[in-house]
């Protein structure tokens with residue numbers, strides 16, 4: 492299994508100078524040789540170059556928050572996977588819940604994005620997760636364990652089967668799954684260890700079923716209100732291979748402490 496991952500998704504935050512300061516401070520604190528876990532910074536497109544310069548020579552890698560599902564052409568405002576590679580990205584996040592729910596991205600679009608990203612050599616973080624209503628519906632069937640599980644797992648199954656269906660065993664080794672329950676993102680309500688464990692175990696089983704040869708090697712991250720106060724507990728869940736951090740990755744102190752906890 493590859494190293495554990497600490498990924499900072501800065502979302503639509505930070506101007507270039509701020510991005511330079513934050514990434515520079517992280518490199519300084521960690522030191523260029525830090526390798527206890529793989530750190531990935533995911534700034535907005537406009538700051539990819541400055542962050543790329545700041546982390547160059549260190550073990551920190553650069554990622555993008557989105558990509559378009561075609562390689563080139565008349566798609567005003569979009570950015571393709573080869574362009575991200577050209578801009579220095581090794582990673583890309585696909586299917587983030589904010590893109591699914593605010594920007595209306597569909598499973599079909601996400602499938603195209605995943606396939607192209609992987610074929611361009613980008614390590615691809617596929618985000619999946621249930622909404623609050625989906626979890627509540629499942630929980631309302633608690634007296635019937637099978638019905639509860641089936642309702643709870645169904646959105647995750649659909650998202651993963653749809654996005655990874657076209658991939659082969661070799662391509663799936665460039666995939667990382669991020670379980671981000673929609674109700675936990677930016678809300679301060681993070682999932683409990685048991686909730687995380689249950690979904691991560693399910694994802695592990697599903698990947699092994701879909702990709703018997705390599706599904707076991709796919710890392711599974713947790714995301715959703717990860718903070719310094721809960722990182723130890725989250726990382727103590729055996730199936731958690733790292734974290735995808737939003738708000739807490741915008742502060743040097745908190746992201747540094749989170750990285751150190753992930754690195755162990």
Ligand code: 13P
Nearest residue numbers: 500676677715716737738
């Ligand atoms: P928060 O850590 O701010 O809840 O965001 C999580 C997330 O969406 C990371 O991609």
